[in-house]
Structures are given as C-alpha cells and as structure tokens.
Amino acid sequence: MPSAAPSSSAPRPVAVELVALTKRYAQGQPAVDSIDLRIASGSYCCLLGPSGCGKSTTLRMIAGHETVSSGDVLLEDRNITDLPAAARGTAMMFQSFALFPHLSALDNVAFSLKMKGMARAERHAKAQDLLERVAMGHLAQRKPGELSGGQQQRVALARALITQPKVLLLDEPLSALDPFLRVQMRAELRRWQKELGLTFIHVTHSQEEAMALADTMVVMNQGLIEQVGPPHEVYNKPATEFIARFMGGHNVLDTPAGKIAVRNDHMRIATAGEGLAATVTDVEYQGTYVLLGLDTANGSGRTGVSLMLPEAAFADRPYTLGEDVRLSWAAQHAHALAA
Ligand SMILES: Nc1ncnc2c1ncn2[C@@H]1O[C@H](COP(=O)(O)OP(=O)(O)OP(=O)(O)O)[C@@H](O)[C@H]1O
Structure with missing residues (x-):
C-alpha cells in the first residue's frame, strides 16, 4: 500500500x-x-x-x-x-x-x-x-x-x-x-x-x-x-446538567461530590436497607419495558427519578403506586456533570 x-x-x-x-x-x-x-x-x-x-x-x-x-x-x-x-x-x-x-x-x-x-x-x-x-x-x-x-x-x-x-x-x-x-x-x-x-x-x-x-x-x-x-x-457522557436533561433518559442527582447523571436503564431497585429511599409515583407500560416514576429525597429537596425495567422483570416483580422502595446504581454508571 x-x-x-x-x-x-x-x-x-x-x-x-x-x-x-x-x-x-x-x-x-x-x-x-x-x-x-x-x-x-x-x-x-x-x-x-x-x-x-x-x-x-x-x-x-x-x-x-x-x-x-x-x-x-x-x-x-x-x-x-x-x-x-x-x-x-x-x-x-x-x-x-x-x-x-x-x-x-x-x-x-x-x-x-x-x-x-x-x-x-x-x-x-x-x-x-x-x-x-x-x-x-x-x-x-x-x-x-x-x-x-x-x-x-x-x-x-x-x-x-x-x-x-x-x-x-x-x-x-x-x-x-x-x-x-x-x-x-x-x-x-x-x-x-x-x-x-x-x-x-x-x-x-x-x-x-x-x-x-x-x-x-x-x-x-x-x-x-x-x-x-x-x-x-x-x-x-453528557457534559452538563443541561445536556443530561435535554437528551432525556437520564436522572440528575445531587451527591456530596457534586451532580451526577445516571441513565434510567442503569437505575436499580436495591435490597432493603441500601440506597436512596423512594416512593413509586407512576407506572407506565411502554411495550418492551416499563417506566417507573419515583420520588426521592435528594440534596436539599425532593427529586423525581425514572427507572426503566425490562417488561419481563416487571412481570416477575410488579411495583404499585405508593410502594416504598430503595434505589441504587453501580459506581461506573454514575457520570459526573460539570458544575
Ligand atoms: N430575524 C430575527 N430577528 C430578531 N431575532 C431573531 C430573528 N431570528 C431569530 N431571532 C432570535 O434569535 C434567537 C435564536 O433563534 P433561532 O431561530 O436561531 O433558534 P432555533 O434554535 O433555530 O429555534 P427554533 O427551533 O424555534 O427555530 C431566538 O431568541 C430568536 O428569537
């Protein structure tokens, strides 16, 4: 060549x-x-x-x-x-x-x-x-x-x-x-x-x-x-909070180290005792997945969070409105946002 x-x-x-x-x-x-x-x-x-x-x-x-x-x-x-x-x-x-x-x-x-x-x-x-x-x-x-x-x-x-x-x-x-x-x-x-x-x-x-x-x-x-x-x-890797929110599919959360973005398909429902306490506020069937809306205490106020569950996972363990759960995510899925 x-x-x-x-x-x-x-x-x-x-x-x-x-x-x-x-x-x-x-x-x-x-x-x-x-x-x-x-x-x-x-x-x-x-x-x-x-x-x-x-x-x-x-x-x-x-x-x-x-x-x-x-x-x-x-x-x-x-x-x-x-x-x-x-x-x-x-x-x-x-x-x-x-x-x-x-x-x-x-x-x-x-x-x-x-x-x-x-x-x-x-x-x-x-x-x-x-x-x-x-x-x-x-x-x-x-x-x-x-x-x-x-x-x-x-x-x-x-x-x-x-x-x-x-x-x-x-x-x-x-x-x-x-x-x-x-x-x-x-x-x-x-x-x-x-x-x-x-x-x-x-x-x-x-x-x-x-x-x-x-x-x-x-x-x-x-x-x-x-x-x-x-x-x-x-x-x-959304660079800023604006990008994370504008692109959709992300949750923006306050942590002691600053704001992070976690994709809603990377959010998990944790076993009791771990993670952030949250309440189910919405259950939306989307075909291949189910989108859960949740409300959680975060930073100085309350934050809406969404979590995407594969349809089969939801069928195995359905969640209902008002149910109290705990939320977690793997460290590698927490993406730090520029201040
Ligand atoms: N001819 C014009 N005279 C005065 N202001 C204008 C003119 N055209 C656009 N603007 C202003 O400039 C800014 C950018 O407008 P622009 O049309 O480029 O935005 P955009 O992102 O393409 O929005 P959209 O998706 O609504 O078309 C807006 O605040 C708009 O009001």
Missing part, C-alpha cells in the same frame, strides 16, 4: 469551519455567541437544541441567508463569510421543501439551471438523471401536489443537489412529515448521505432524530455550543 494512502483512522479534512461566529439581532445576549466548530468532510452533522438556542441562525449564516455580526465561515479553507448564497458551494433543503407548486418535479429540479441560462434539453437531462438517483424518475412530470410528502422530499433533495454543492444544509427537513414517514425518510436521508459522500448539516430539535442520523452531534443552548461528539458519547 502506498504510504501516502490515508488510513481509516486519519482525521478527515474539514468541510466547514466556524470561527468565533456571532449573530446579534438586538441588544443583549447574542442569538449565536462566538461559536467555534469544525465539521469533518463527508460527515453527517446534526445541530441540535431547544427552540431559540440559535441552531437555525447558525445554519442560515452558513448558507448565506443571514448576515454575520462577527466571525467567519470557512468552506474547505475558503472564507465564504461575505459571499452570496449562490456562490458558496452550499445548498439548502427547507422544512416545507419550498417546491414551486405549478412546476413539474423535473422543472423544479431543473429550475436553478434555467436561471443560469442552461439550454432546456441539457438541464432536463441533468434533472432527470438526479430524479432517477432518488428513485423519482418515473414521476418526473408530476406536480408537487400530486406527490406524497416523502416523494416531495426526494424532489427537494434532487433540486438541492443539482447545483453540485459541497455541503447540503437541511433545516428541520422531516418536521412536515407524519411520524411514520419521518422515520422512513430519516433512513433514506442517512443512506443518501453515505452514498453521495457529501457533508450534511441538519438542524433539528429532536434528540431522537439527531441520534439516529448524526456522525457528530452539536448540542446548542442559548447561543453557545454545550457539547460536540458522536451520539453515543453525548448520550453516555
């Missing part, structure tokens, strides 16, 4: 770099507050966080749909901060897909080539080719209103890809779909991203969606990045 061949463990080149990127809409705390981020080429990156955390503003600044107050956006080491959207090498796929209702799927996909003055036969051939790639070739003449939500999404993807972007930006692309289709289209997005080898930057407020899709999750809170990492790392 030639020595110059990149090994699979070599760091991937950076597609997008944000340097001290800031957006101020008004006085007070900026919507995006001097964030630094490097997004690896060919990766699926999800920007995640609660409503108002600044994730859409960040995406729009990368796209060139929003001016930057200060800081820089680099694409493959080229500073694109002041370039117009069309000259950046990025393309955007919107929440509502933003297809023209009066144009066929083919003309929607070919639209930006028409704007560039490309001849009709050539732009139609390119658009048809892209529609074939997303398994929509046979529906090229249909208008958006004659297509299902999932089919519209594929047309929107083909339309975004026709400009041959280096980076595809997706703003809540699944939120207009019903829950069943959302899960199906999520799998398609992941497959397309891997097949195309493009960098995807996808904004979502759904932890589940980000965990299912991302190679890298970027969790934002109040204009700042709180944690960056692969989904398993963010889920298993």
